[in-house]
Amino acid sequence: MEETRYEQRKRRTRQLLIETALRLFAEQGYEQTTVAQIAAAADVATKTFFNHFPSKEDVVFADTRQRNTIPLQVIAERQPEDTVADLLTRSYQAMRADYQARGGEQHPTLMRAYTRLVLSVPNLQAKALHQVYDLQREVASALHEAFPDQLDPIKAAAVVGCLVGATQAAALTSLELGQSEDEFWAAMRCGLDTGLSGLRT
Numbered sequence: 001m002e003e004t005r006y007e008q009r010k011r012r013t014r015q016l017l018i019e020t021a022l023r024l025f026a027e028q029g030y031e032q033t034t035v036a037q038i039a040a041a042a043d044v045a046t047k048t049f050f051n052h053f054p055s056k057e058d059v060v061f062a063d064t065r066q067r068n069t070i071p072l073q074v075i076a077e078r079q080p081e082d083t084v085a086d087l088l089t090r091s092y093q094a095m096r097a098d099y100q101a102r103g104g105e106q107h108p109t110l111m112r113a114y115t116r117l118v119l120s121v122p123n124l125q126a127k128a129l130h131q132v133y134d135l136q137r138e139v140a141s142a143l144h145e146a147f148p149d150q151l152d153p154i155k156a157a158a159v160v161g162c163l164v165g166a167t168q169a170a171a172l173t174s175l176e177l178g179q180s181e182d183e184f185w186a187a188m189r190c191g192l193d194t195g196l197s198g199l200r201t
Contacts, residue, residue, distance in 0.1 A: 014052045014062070016042050019110060021059045026113035030056075030121045060117060060124055061131065063102070068135045070094050075142040084147055085196050088163060092192050096185055115175050132168075136160050159199055167191035 020042040024033045035056050039046040053059045071091035078087055118128045136157070144156040151159065170191030174184045 013042075013044060013048065017044070017049060017052055018059055018062050021056065022110045022113045022117070025060075025117055026109075030117055030124070057124065057127065060114065061127065064131055067095060067098060068131065068138075070098055071135075071139050072142055075139070075146055078146055084143060084150065084159065085199055087143070087146070088159075088196060088199075089192065092167075092189065111181075112175060115172075119172075132164065136164055159195075162198065163192060163195040166195040170194075 017038065021033070021038045024038055024041060033056070035049050036046050038056065038059070039049045042049075049059075053062065071088075071094075074091045074094055075087050118124050140153070140156040140160040143160065144151050144153050147156075167188050168191070170187040171184060174187035179187065
């Protein structure tokens, strides 16, 4: 369905607030940046910020929940011939496609700013870890339901934990090395393939 002009304007304002907040956080620090400063830099009223986000913490994780539903949707739409490895590989591909569709590859500096924030600000780090943990549980549960004869709850949790750990470690190392966007995604794919090799055997 086509967006109305109001929906388009609302989406653009939301994205502008996200980009402005991440830029200011990178320039002057997360704790030092206020909601009023973010709104002023984006040329909107402070009230407009709160129409989109409850707090400045929420702007950091603006699209996380929506992104995290992607692997669950992939699993829900599985075909009879799909294997566990097929679904996990397709989840990676779908998440990358979503990132590209949102224009993420046009703003590599923002992605790096986001990563530095999450790794350096304690309460953001705690929230990120909590979200990853919740996602792992949801994906493991979905895989167990999809493949009850192959994956009991313990094995499903182990598979997902292995893959998440491998992809995160590879991705963070890529960022620390200052690699390009393509190299970053290749690193994530390397982590995925490394984890899947154990599953396949």
